[in-house]
Amino acid sequence: MGSSPAVEIRGLRKEYGDTVAVDGLDLVVPRGATYALLGPNGSGKTTTIRTLLRIQEPDAGEVRVLGEKPGPGVRDRIGYLPEERGLYPRMKVREVLTFLAELKGMAPRDSRPRIDGWLDRVDLSERADDRVQTLSKGMQQKLQFVAAVVHEPELVILDEPFSGLDPINQQALREIVAEIRRSERTILFSTHIIEHAERLCDHVCILSHGRAVVEGEVGRVKREHGGRHVGLTLDPWTPEAVAAVRAAPEVARVHQDGHAIELSLADGADPRALLARLVQGGVGLIRFEVVEPSLHQVFIERVGSRPIEEGALV
Numbered sequence: 001m002g003s004s005p006a007v008e009i010r011g012l013r014k015e016y017g018d019t020v021a022v023d024g025l026d027l028v029v030p031r032g033a034t035y036a037l038l039g040p041n042g043s044g045k046t047t048t049i050r051t052l053l054r055i056q057e058p059d060a061g062e063v064r065v066l067g068e069k070p071g072p073g074v075r076d077r078i079g080y081l082p083e084e085r086g087l088y089p090r091m092k093v094r095e096v097l098t099f100l101a102e103l104k105g106m107a108p109r110d111s112r113p114r115i116d117g118w119l120d121r122v123d124l125s126e127r128a129d130d131r132v133q134t135l136s137k138g139m140q141q142k143l144q145f146v147a148a149v150v151h152e153p154e155l156v157i158l159d160e161p162f163s164g165l166d167p168i169n170q171q172a173l174r175e176i177v178a179e180i181r182r183s184e185r186t187i188l189f190s191t192h193i194i195e196h197a198e199r200l201c202d203h204v205c206i207l208s209h210g211r212a213v214v215e216g217e218v219g220r221v222k223r224e225h226g227g228r229h230v231g232l233t234l235d236p237w238t239p240e241a242v243a244a245v246r247a248a249p250e251v252a253r254v255h256q257d258g259h260a261i262e263l264s265l266a267d268g269a270d271p272r273a274l275l276a277r278l279v280q281g282g283v284g285l286i287r288f289e290v291v292e293p294s295l296h297q298v299f300i301e302r303v304g305s306r307p308i309e310e311g312a313l314v
């Protein structure tokens with residue numbers, strides 16, 4: 001049992017009327033992985049996650065969670081942050097956490113020190129005796145995150161955990177996720193923001209229209225998409241030099257981040273031909289290297305559109 005994957009999904013399908021939300025999805029989350037379900041709005045992330053909690057029954061396919069069928073048998077071993085937040089608004093912060101921990105089998109005398117530790121960690125200690133409804137949206141989200149992890153579940157499932165948090169709290173949450181990762185527990189989180197997946201996950205499933213277009217270990221995913229990406233830095237940086245890069249026939253797409261440029265090569269294009277063209281064209285280069293693609297580039301290549309706020313595509 002211990003050697004079974006944390007999550008295994010085979011041929012999952014879920015329809016709502018005429019909408020196919022999940023369309024034959026296969027994925028495996030190994031034990032100890034930090035796994036990102038990455039996809040644009042409506043790609044099927046929440047539907048997939050809900051089948052793991054048995055909030056929704058699939059129309060077809062097999063789902064295993066911690067080696068078992070989803071259901072009451074595994075529920076206490078999972079921590080879940082749902083996409084739609086909502087805790088008992090009239091209960092007090094510490095009270096609601098104590099209550100939820102008790103539902104997961106923890107006696108109040110055991111949960112109390114952990115709850116206080118977590119409240120301190122997410123900067124909510126001073127609000128411990130306030131009612132939930134008096135907290136801001138972001139604070140309520142942090143509280144609900146604590147509710148998902150306080151019983152130290154083997155598998156933590158977070159549906160869009162970063163949405164609604166300011167940059168400082170996003171960073172704090174990333175650090176907490178990294179800590180949970182070091183404790184060798186399994187984390188599955190959904191996001192439409194590539195940067196969060198890029199910084200955190202070691203495994204990824206890129207979803208598009210309910211299908212996995214990419215699935216597996218991040219290093220392998222990048223290697224499989226490698227050889228077709230070039231990183232370069234211009235010096236001097238001029239609009240003419242950028243225009244020359246963009247106009248080169250070897251270049252399919254350009255992603256610019258400040259003065260650094262990452263580009264995807266056109267099918268069959270040779271990076272040496274591009275280098276020669278730029279040098280002959282008088283473009284000043286202080287860096288030109290064939291690089292592993294970022295998840296961003298893999299995403300753009302496989303999903304084909306710009307899904308996110310971060311990162312400027314030019």
Ligand code: ATP
Nearest residue numbers: 016019021039040041042043044045046047048192
């Ligand atoms: P988001 O990033 O916007 O949360 P998502 O990737 O989580 O999106 P889902 O919520 O799984 O996507 O939705 C997938 C598709 O299924 C969408 O087309 C959505 O409209 C549809 N859908 C989801 N839930 C329902 C429902 N209860 N009834 C009808 N259609 C639904």
